Amino acid sequence: MVYRISEYSLKSEIEKAGVDPASLPIFEAKSEMLFFKLTDLPSPAANIIKQEMLSAGGDAAVHRHVINCRVEKSHVILMGTRAQVSRTAKKLLQMNYWGLRETGRELLRQLKVENLTWEIRGREYDFSGKTYLMGIINVTPDSFFQGSRIGAEKAGEVAERMVEEGASFIDIGGESSRPGAEPVKLEEEIKRVVPALKEIRKRVDVPISVDTYKAEVARIALEEGADIVNDISALRFDPQMAEVASRYGAPVVLMHMKGTPRDMQKNPHYEDPVREILEFLEERISYARAAGITRIIIDPGIGFGKRLEDNLEIIRNIEAFQSLGLPLLVGHSRKSFIGALTGADVEERAVPTAALSLYLALKGVSLIRVHDVKINTMSLELAKGIKP
Numbered sequence: 001m002v003y004r005i006s007e008y009s010l011k012s013e014i015e016k017a018g019v020d021p022a023s024l025p026i027f028e029a030k031s032e033m034l035f036f037k038l039t040d041l042p043s044p045a046a047n048i049i050k051q052e053m054l055s056a057g058g059d060a061a062v063h064r065h066v067i068n069c070r071v072e073k074s075h076v077i078l079m080g081t082r083a084q085v086s087r088t089a090k091k092l093l094q095m096n097y098w099g100l101r102e103t104g105r106e107l108l109r110q111l112k113v114e115n116l117t118w119e120i121r122g123r124e125y126d127f128s129g130k131t132y133l134m135g136i137i138n139v140t141p142d143s144f145f146q147g148s149r150i151g152a153e154k155a156g157e158v159a160e161r162m163v164e165e166g167a168s169f170i171d172i173g174g175e176s177s178r179p180g181a182e183p184v185k186l187e188e189e190i191k192r193v194v195p196a197l198k199e200i201r202k203r204v205d206v207p208i209s210v211d212t213y214k215a216e217v218a219r220i221a222l223e224e225g226a227d228i229v230n231d232i233s234a235l236r237f238d239p240q241m242a243e244v245a246s247r248y249g250a251p252v253v254l255m256h257m258k259g260t261p262r263d264m265q266k267n268p269h270y271e272d273p274v275r276e277i278l279e280f281l282e283e284r285i286s287y288a289r290a291a292g293i294t295r296i297i298i299d300p301g302i303g304f305g306k307r308l309e310d311n312l313e314i315i316r317n318i319e320a321f322q323s324l325g326l327p328l329l330v331g332h333s334r335k336s337f338i339g340a341l342t343g344a345d346v347e348e349r350a351v352p353t354a355a356l357s358l359y360l361a362l363k364g365v366s367l368i369r370v371h372d373v374k375i376n377t378m379s380l381e382l383a384k385g386i387k388p
Helices: 010-016 021-031 043-056 082-092 100-111 152-165 186-203 215-223 241-248 273-290 308-316 318-322 336-342 350-362 373-386
Strands: 033-042 059-061 073-081 117-120 123-126 132-138 169-173 208-211 228-231 252-255 296-299 367-370
Touching: 010 021, 021 073, 021 082, 033 043, 033 082, 033 100, 043 059, 043 073, 043 082, 043 100, 073 082, 082 100, 132 152, 132 373, 152 169, 152 186, 152 373, 169 186, 169 228, 186 208, 186 215, 208 215, 215 228, 215 241, 228 241, 241 273, 252 273, 273 296, 273 308, 273 318, 308 318, 308 336, 308 350, 336 350, 350 367, 350 373, 367 373
Parallel strands: 132 169, 132 367, 169 208, 208 228, 228 252, 252 296
Antiparallel strands: 033 073, 059 073, 117 123
């Protein structure tokens, strides 16, 4: 009998075959297929990389005119096992021309699995190996999903229920960032967030993220028991935000957004959304680190200045954002692109949200931000069963 086996069962099948346990890492390196996109390389470099990948047993897709250098530059799509890519990268380290050595270094960096275990509020969170749920609490009158709008007096009760249902983090926001939303004055946002935060902290001891781009809101929230700053502007809208986060040693979520909530959906356009978002995040990561922020979470910003096709491109290529070597947060819950695909209105999008959460968990996304914790916890349990 001959039959195919899945990537998720490969390790257990190798063990069942009775191989020497010491050889498991070797087989895993030879079996895991990886795909990398190398952008705008000189044609001679693209030629060399293709030949090295072929020599290693893999392959590389390049522009059809690279072979005779009729194009100046080409993207290169690497296709190979971890072992094949590693072998090619090590060969490139010996080539100090056309940027090949730097390309080899970057490939080896991305092949290395970083330890992303953080301690927050006395607990360890393994962002390199597990997926966690972040429950959404909006103390706003105008968030796009009416079911997420909660008064301060109910915030603690709702947070407690979310934790019981499986949320490892709570995210609280006092200003709607839905498309077309108007800014909220500082005093009003503080008035909404702080009482709710106090109620939540009375009831739960999990990390709390404050969803704000205003430094003063973040400062007060951190004083009152919040742990993480979730800044949709990636530290751009308030010049004091980076200093506040650094002073308190708070992890920061850096999210990509085109424009502001008020205008972000007015004809957004990308030539290459994944590449452009990665470039934006790389710049923001450098800025945050220069300001003394050491723990950074990245968010590609689904629905924030994105067309339907852009959101889908992000989801299809979600591994690209993991290449930055940082915890990855995705917030897709009940968003309009789900409605565009399924025809469901916002009240009916819990099930397709959970279905996408299953996919994201299988892809190794670190944090999934959702309105409906219980059904998404089921998705994560399914993912753990499928991908042991």
